[in-house]
Amino acid sequence: MSIDQLEEIARAMVAPGKGIIAIDESTATIAKRLASVNVENSEEHRRAYREMLLTTPNLGQHISGAILYDETLRQSTRDGVPFTKVMLDAGIIPGIKVDMGAKPLAGFPGEVVTEGLDGLRDRLAEYAKLGARFAKWRAVIRIAEDAPSGTCIEANCHALARYAALCQEAGIVPMVEPEVLMDGDHDIDVCYDVTEATLRSLFGALYEHNILIEGTILKASMVVSGADCEEQASVDEVAEATIRCLKATVPANLPGIVFLSGGQSDERATAHLDAMNRKGSLPWPLSFSYGRAMQSAALKLWGADMVGNYDKAQETVFHRARDNGLAALGQWSSN
């Protein structure tokens, strides 16, 4: 895989009006999602649920790629068509979550560092053979009284850079995700400072590790008020602060930025993206890589009646993709 091909994949991931659907929940996380709609966490239920999402009619109109979990990358539809083939036929680029989750950072109570570097070279080679063209690694930065520490930010960004280098060596586009969590009662200014410090550290580490920025996608969290903060920033304040923070930290040669939804409501996640894209010209396309904000309505419908609500659930997936695709162009309207 040449450098040009990495750049081409990265650009296709953020093609105008298109974004990513994140369906890469680990088995432990999908267990929670299925439990929330009283569905047993069996392999067949996980497969059937992901089939419903991935076979949504016309999904490729607004979705450029989907992030899968290891198990899902190997699964097929009920009729035996590999999910990767379904995706390629729909013009959706297969992606894969490759981190092994956030684990306690020794010596720093309450803070975590993402693991998964050991053996990653071999796993990436296999994922490339299975059809994955991009890979995601999520670092988790928690805001609290004395957190995050500089050590936590640095350890996570160092791991992100090492994973990104291994991805590019394997011809896979890294989607680097340093998520600053919304949990806490901090205000938006604190979130700004932590996000800025994290992104500075991240791009410093990517530079140190010889990462080709043109073949990398950033998956960012928005600059928002803590979920328990009494004073919640408006949509416009979030859009303004997030863009200011990204402009201060992200190189202009990055092909694109996609956001996670992080627990925002469906409508809020769309409104924030739309507001950012209405703010005039930016160095990079801003799009979405939502998990919950793409799936939650469909999960409820499908969980309530897997057969009877199948079509309706797929319609909501399509509508969420369409709305977020419009927001990626700054053309969404709430009615």
Ligand code: 13P
């Ligand atoms: P949410 O949009 O639900 O935050 O999920 C995106 C994701 O992939 C988190 O790693």
